[in-house]
Amino acid sequence: MIILYEIEKSLYVNITNRCPCNCTFCLRNEGDEVNGSGSLWLEREPSLEEILNDFKKHDLSKYSEVVFCGYGEPLERIEEVIEISKYIKSISPIKIRINTNGLGDLIHKKNTAKMLENIVDEVSISLNAPSKEEYFELCKPKFGIESFESLLSFAKEAKKYVKEVQFSIVDDISKDQIERCKTLTKSLEIPLRIREKQ
Template structure:
């Protein structure tokens, strides 16, 4: 069971396989590992002690950042993310980032961005599409049509509580739709990164 894995100079934390979305481009549909990580399908949801134990095998000085991102939506387990992030900061002054679909407010039925304040340094939110209809088609969220607006609101709230906030889209959508995504991101004042599928 691989809880931690490396990509270049980043250390990734894989703490859940739960996700409220079924994105058409999800890497989970194509295999069980990323960059020779070994299988990221978890035998069970690791508890706090198991996750901390894994960190004993790594020297955080060897990495530029720690990223909560694996084969699931990390903020489904937001309390564990926060506790582990604090544990990391106690060990080393290292950047901590979360890659998220931005639907944790719907998952937990409350404003979750405030919980990340002073704990998470950077957050990357999957915008995925420039409008509700395409977003629902591409992301296939279990919460339905309210998901797009909730994700945008979460992003706006993150701007108040997290130092670095970014959006991402995958190049599964058209160039025109990517352009429209840039316009949405710019209107909120958040940078956008385009992720290219191999």
């Protein structure tokens, strides 16, 4: 079971395969590895103890950041994310980032951005599309078409509690959609990162 894996100078944390979305572009539809990580499908979710034990085997000074990402939505296990981050912060000044679909509030039915205060240093939110209709078509969230509004609300809240917040999109949507994502993110004063499709 692969819990921690490296990509360049980042140490990635894979703690769940659960996700409320079914994005058309999800890497999970095409394979089970990222950059030679080995299979990221978890036969079961690792316990907090197993995750912390794995961290103890790694020298964090070798890395530039720890990233909660994996083959699923890390905020499905927000309580564990908090405990793991507290442990990391107790032993190292390393930057902690979480890559999320921004639907934590719908998953847990509460304000989850606030729970990340002093826990993570950066939140990167997959925006994916410029409108709720397009988002619903692309990501098929189980919470329905209003999911996009919750994602935007999570992002606005995250700005209050986390040092760095950014949106990301993949560059295989149309030019028009990319331009509208730029307009939207500018109006929210949140930077937008445009990622190349892998």
